Amino acid sequence: MSYKSLETANSKKPLRRIAIEPISRVEGHGKVTLLLDENNQVAQARLHIVEFRGFEKFIQGRPYWEVPTMVQRLCGICPVSHLLAASKAMDEVLGITITPTAEKLRRLLHLGQVMQSHALSFFHLSSPDLLFGFDSNVAKRNIIGVAEKHPDIGLMGIGLRKYGQQVIEHICGKRVHGTGSVPGGMNKALSEQSRQTLLKPIDQMIAWSLQAVNLARDLYATDADRHENFGLIESQFMSINGKGGAFDLYHGDLRVTDAQGDKVLDGVDYRNYHQLIHEQVKPWSYMKFPYLVEQGAEQGWYRVGPLARINNCSFISTPLAEHARVEFTSFHGDKPAQGTLAFHWARMIEMLHCVEEIKNLLLSPDIINTDLMATGQRKGEGVGVIEAPRGTLIHHYQVDDNDLVTMANLIVSTTHNNQAMNESVRQVAQHYLSGNELTEGLLNHIEVAIRAYDPCLSCATHALGKMPLRIELCQADGKLIDVLHKNGAGQISRITP
Amino acid sequence: MSDKVKVATCSLSGCFGCHMSFLDIDERILKLAEIVSFDRSPITDIKHCGPCDVGLIEGGLCNLENIEVLQEFRKNCKVLVAVGACAINGGIPAMRNHLSAQDCLEYAYLDAVGIEQAQIPNDPELPPLLKQVKPIHQAVDIDYFLPGCPPSADAFWQLLTDLIAGNEPTLDYQLRRFD
Numbered sequence: 001m002s003y004k005s006l007e008t009a010n011s012k013k014p015l016r017r018i019a020i021e022p023i024s025r026v027e028g029h030g031k032v033t034l035l036l037d038e039n040n041q042v043a044q045a046r047l048h049i050v051e052f053r054g055f056e057k058f059i060q061g062r063p064y065w066e067v068p069t070m071v072q073r074l075c076g077i078c079p080v081s082h083l084l085a086a087s088k089a090m091d092e093v094l095g096i097t098i099t100p101t102a103e104k105l106r107r108l109l110h111l112g113q114v115m116q117s118h119a120l121s122f123f124h125l126s127s128p129d130l131l132f133g134f135d136s137n138v139a140k141r142n143i144i145g146v147a148e149k150h151p152d153i154g155l156m157g158i159g160l161r162k163y164g165q166q167v168i169e170h171i172c173g174k175r176v177h178g179t180g181s182v183p184g185g186m187n188k189a190l191s192e193q194s195r196q197t198l199l200k201p202i203d204q205m206i207a208w209s210l211q212a213v214n215l216a217r218d219l220y221a222t223d224a225d226r227h228e229n230f231g232l233i234e235s236q237f238m239s240i241n242g243k244g245g246a247f248d249l250y251h252g253d254l255r256v257t258d259a260q261g262d263k264v265l266d267g268v269d270y271r272n273y274h275q276l277i278h279e280q281v282k283p284w285s286y287m288k289f290p291y292l293v294e295q296g297a298e299q300g301w302y303r304v305g306p307l308a309r310i311n312n313c314s315f316i317s318t319p320l321a322e323h324a325r326v327e328f329t330s331f332h333g334d335k336p337a338q339g340t341l342a343f344h345w346a347r348m349i350e351m352l353h354c355v356e357e358i359k360n361l362l363l364s365p366d367i368i369n370t371d372l373m374a375t376g377q378r379k380g381e382g383v384g385v386i387e388a389p390r391g392t393l394i395h396h397y398q399v400d401d402n403d404l405v406t407m408a409n410l411i412v413s414t415t416h417n418n419q420a421m422n423e424s425v426r427q428v429a430q431h432y433l434s435g436n437e438l439t440e441g442l443l444n445h446i447e448v449a450i451r452a453y454d455p456c457l458s459c460a461t462h463a464l465g466k467m468p469l470r471i472e473l474c475q476a477d478g479k480l481i482d483v484l485h486k487n488g489a490g491q492i493s494r495i496t497p
Numbered sequence: 498m499s500d501k502v503k504v505a506t507c508s509l510s511g512c513f514g515c516h517m518s519f520l521d522i523d524e525r526i527l528k529l530a531e532i533v534s535f536d537r538s539p540i541t542d543i544k545h546c547g548p549c550d551v552g553l554i555e556g557g558l559c560n561l562e563n564i565e566v567l568q569e570f571r572k573n574c575k576v577l578v579a580v581g582a583c584a585i586n587g588g589i590p591a592m593r594n595h596l597s598a599q600d601c602l603e604y605a606y607l608d609a610v611g612i613e614q615a616q617i618p619n620d621p622e623l624p625p626l627l628k629q630v631k632p633i634h635q636a637v638d639i640d641y642f643l644p645g646c647p648p649s650a651d652a653f654w655q656l657l658t659d660l661i662a663g664n665e666p667t668l669d670y671q672l673r674r675f676d
Contacts, residue, residue: 024542027513033622048622050562051510054601058592073589076514076647124520124540142541144530155524162523174676175521176514176647281606284620444542458512 003233003426004298009035009044020443023450025125025142027077028457032425032446040436045429047422047450049287049457056408064090064399065183067408071395074412075458076176077120080113080168081388081413083181084250085395088384090183092271093399095376101369102185105171107250108361109180110386112167114249115354117389118306118347119164121454122216123157126344129448130219135441153215156208160351163205167358170194185373195362202359206320209352213324216348220341221331229431231340231424231449234259235301236292237308238416240270240387245314247325247353249387255312256292256302261336264292270385273394277411287457289418290411301419304391305453306346311336318360321353340424343452388413390456414455424449502661503549505536505574509563510590510630511556513539514647515581519553521650532661546573551660553643557583558631559590562624571637576660579639580653582646582675584632591630598626641666645674 009015021031029051035044055074059067068086072079084106091098098106128141131150140149147154165175171190172178180186220227238256242248245255245266254268254276268276279288280297291300302308310329316322328337328349337346361367384395391413398407428449433442508516516539520526537546546552552574558564571577582588593601606617633639643656652672659666 022544024539024544027539029508031622046622048620050622050624051560052602052605052626053510053559053590054593054596054605055589057596057601057604070589073512073514073646076512076517079512079514120517120520138542142535144526144535147527147530154527158524158526161520165521175650176518177676281618283618284622286618286623447542458508 003045003423003430006042006045006426006430007422011035011037011043013037015043018438018443020446023447023457025128025447026451026455026457027075028455030450030455030457032450034429034433034438036438040434040438042426042429042434045422045426045446046284047418047425048285049418051457052286056410059408060405062405063403064093064397064405065403067397067405068181068183069177069179071410072177074410075456077456077458078113078117078388078390079177080109080172080181081386081393082395084110085384085386085388085393086397087181087183088251088386089382089395089397090384090399091185092382092384093379093397094184095379096184096374097376098185099371099374101189101366102372102374103250104361104364104367105186105190105372106181108190108358108367109168109171110250111354111358111361112164112171114164114389115351115358116161116164116168117454118351118354119157119161119212121389121451122212122344122347122351123153123161125454126448126451127153127157129444129451130344134445134448135439138440138444141444156211160205160208160212163201164354167198170198182373184375187372189370189372190368192368195368199359199362202355202362205355206352206359209348209355210320213345213348213352216345217324217327217331220339220345227341228339230445231428231452232338233340233420233423233427234338235303235420235423236264237311237336238302238304238392239309239312240385240392241313245312247309247313247316247321249309249350249354251386254385254392257312257336259336259338261311261334270394271383273383273385273411274396274409279411279415285418287415287418290416291419302416303420304413304416305343305389306350307337307340307343308391309387310346310349316349316353318353318356320356321349324349324352340449340452343454347454390414390454391416412456414453414457417453417455421450421453421455424453501532501534502551503536503547504533504538504551504553504657505546505549505570506538506540506553507546507555507566507570508539509554509556509567509584509633510559511581511583511588513555515553515555515584515645516540518645518647518650519653522654523650525654529657533657546570549574550576551657552577553580554578554584554633555580555647557587557590558627558633558636560624560626563627564636567633567636576640577637578641578643578656579633580643581648582644585634585642585644586632587630588646594629598628602626643668646676648672649674 015035072083172180240252256265394411396409
């Protein structure tokens with residue numbers, strides 16, 4: 001069922017406005033506004049992204065080799081994702097296939113990044129809700145409170161995040177905003193000493209990640225009805241997948257499955273993304289609303305991220321994570337899991353895979369090789385796509401003969417989830433808030449649903465693009481009064497309803 | 498209540514990288530929590546800053562809401578620290594300063610070519626953009642500047658250790674980085 005009717009209030013009567021501002025324990029700037037009638041029935045619920053930075057515009061005119069380290073400043077939690085997506089796009093501009101060791105190092109870097117980001121999301125940001133209750137004492141509802149009450153869980157979360165950050169530091173020189181990956185490959189080899197240092201605690205990390213999967217599973221499965229129904233919406237799922245539908249965070253083809261798990265798209269070259277995905281603009285948010293062109297804006301939205309990837313993949317290459325995946329899918333009756341809180345469980349399965357695969361890569365003999373840069377036949381355009389911690393991340397650039405960027409388009413992971421997050425917010429508003437006197441604890445329910453998506457609202461505020469788009473202008477009562485449509489060539493047409 | 502040192506943190510127009518670097522003090526955060534309590538911060542659910550000893554501000558000013566939040570912190574924090582490149586000089590987001598905000602918005606939400614009647618997100622819920630991205634010391638007085646993109650975890654640790662002990666904060670050369 002859809003909660004679309006709560007997007008814009010249809011009431012002529014005066015409504016009371018409640019704002020959750022700022023949304024806390026998420027990355028970036030967002031707020032939720034609710035409009036309530038005299039009986040406290042929710043008439044409208046919206047997640048607004050309130051910041052605008054404009055990366056795609058201001059990187060135009062910059063040399064291409066600056067771009068990866070510049071765009072990683074989109075986000076301090078997943079800088080490596082932007083570094084790598086931009087590097088992949090620029091590899092294509094340079095007409096390069098990177099060397100096997102460079103690819104292994106980039107994969108290692110990316111796994112470290114997904115690991116630290118997932119640990120942060122689950123332990124530092126969301127575990128207080130899951131361990132203490134959605135309406136528990138606000139003073140204790142944070143990572144310090146978790147560490148006081150459950151020191152073992154607190155230390156595990158801090159330790160897992162730390163290790164992921166250390167993997168990044170050994171490859172990039174810094175934990176946040178280092179270098180390492182460059183157009184054409186990698187600029188520094190991994191030392192034997194770094195390899196040994198990172199291998200030392202790896203078995204502890206695997207043990208902790210297993211515990212984390214079990215913790216997330218148990219939190220979900222105890223009181224499963226309540227957890228499955230919380231923020232529940234039905235959606236399609238998008239991800240990139242490796243050969244044979246393998247779980248792959250670094251490279252692959254696009255796959256979309258519907259709510260029943262049937263494939264809508266599969267094996268699609270991501271360089272064609274602009275033919276598949278368009279973005280809708282709404283006047284009340286700086287974050288756009290992407291959808292599959294073929295299905296239209298109303299029906300064509302989908303979810304990305306851990307839940308999408310675990311639902312979509314045919315298998316995971318590492319044994320412990322694969323075992324956990326099978327348990328996850330059989331729990332959900334071999335149908336795609338739709339419960340929004342199942343994101344957490346899926347996220348921990350992914351973290352387990354990251355740690356297993358980090359070990360594999362560190363043990364592979366050529367990881368310390370020094371053949372790191374390739375050359376190729378220069379082109380004018382490149383698309384780089386990666387599965388960032390929060391989902392499919394698309395970077396697209398055009399570069400002129402002077403090596404300067406002339407066009408940039410970024411569709412970041414969180415943006416794909418815009419419609420879904422709004423739907424989940426409305427589901428919670430309708431089922432848990434409507435008709436009640438709103439308390440801090442009840443309002444936190446809305447944030448619990450948002451946190452499950454682990455949104456990266458900074459990423460989502462780059463908000464500049466040259467994509468085909470559709471703009472709807474509505475009156476305060478929701479009546480559509482004007483529609484502007486821009487096609488891929490930038491031509492604008494007006495569709496007056 | 499306790500006699501713990503109260504610390505509040507926030508990110509204005511930044512990327513949260515400074516907050517991540519702060520969390521990179523790793524297990525030391527538990528030691529810190531013995532002597533510090535956190536007020537408003539992205540890691541707590543306290544939505545407005547109360548009276549605090551130390552405020553750490555990441556990010557520059559890109560919209561009116563950023564200025565309001567910054568003023569709330571200045572009013573409530575005895576010591577206010579500008580943390581990282583964006584707070585200190587606007588950082589990467591200030592790269593839009595050679596363009597007009599209106600141009601950026603029009604480019605984003607319409608196409609600059611062939612538009613007769615531009616319509617961009619303009620809901621009253623969205624805070625108006627400033628013409629240029631500004632460093633925070635242009636809006637309020639700042640007591641200390643912690644440089645870096647982001648400052649390292651050890652730099653955060655040094656700053657807080659000094660402030661909590663009542664000493665004038667000093668950073669060793671190694672901790673004074675701007676990258």
